Amino acid sequence: MNLEMKHLTPRLNPLHALVLACVALACHGGSNGKSSTAPIGDGRIQVEAASNESPGDAQSLGKLGPGGSLRVRGAVSAFGADQFDSYRFDAAKATTVGFELEPEGAPADFDVWLADAAGTLRERFEANGSGSETGEFDLAAGEVALLVVTATDTDGGYLLTIDGR
Numbered sequence: 001m002n003l004e005m006k007h008l009t010p011r012l013n014p015l016h017a018l019v020l021a022c023v024a025l026a027c028h029g030g031s032n033g034k035s036s037t038a039p040i041g042d043g044r045i046q047v048e049a050a051s052n053e054s055p056g057d058a059q060s061l062g063k064l065g066p067g068g069s070l071r072v073r074g075a076v077s078a079f080g081a082d083q084f085d086s087y088r089f090d091a092a093k094a095t096t097v098g099f100e101l102e103p104e105g106a107p108a109d110f111d112v113w114l115a116d117a118a119g120t121l122r123e124r125f126e127a128n129g130s131g132s133e134t135g136e137f138d139l140a141a142g143e144v145a146l147l148v149v150t151a152t153d154t155d156g157g158y159l160l161t162i163d164g165r
C-alpha cells in the first residue's frame with residue numbers, strides 16, 4: 001500500500017502541474033494577454049458601399065497589421081456604372097499584405113489593381129482568368145493602399161479578404 005502510494009504520488013503531481021499550466025496559459029492568452037497584442041483588423045465581413053467607383057471615393061476598410069484581417073463583400077460588373085470597386089486601408093505597422101478576391105456564385109474573371117494613396121497604379125493582379133485572384137505586397141507603417149476590384153467580361157459578387165502577415 002505504501003509502496004503504491006509512493007509510486008502514484010509523483011506520477012500524479014507532474015500531470016496535475018501540466019494540466020494546471022495549460023489552463024493558466026489558455027486563460028492568459030485568451031483574455032488578458034491578448035487584449036494588448038490583438039491583431040489590427042478583426043476580419044469581420046464589411047459590406048460594399050454604393051459609391052466607390054473612383055479611387056477618390058474609395059471605401060475605407062480601416063487599419064491592418066500583422067496577423068489581422070479585413071474582409072468586404074461586394075459586387076462588380078464589366079458593364080454599366082459598376083465597373084470599379086475601390087477600397088482603401090492603411091498599415092498600422094510595417095505589414096506584408098496578402099489578399100484573395102474570391103468570386104461568389106458563378107466563376108468570374110475579376111481582377112485587382114493596387115494603387116497608392118494618390119491613386120497611382122502600382123501593380124495589376126490579373127493572372128487568373130476565372131476563379132480567385134491573389135497577390136502580395138508590402139506596406140510601410142502608416143502607408144495607405146488602394147485596392148480596386150474590376151471585372152473583365154462579366155458581373156457578380158465577390159468576397160475580398162486582405163490579410164496582414
Ligand SMILES: [Ca+2]
Pocket residue numbers: 048074075076077082084085
Ligand atoms: Ca460594386
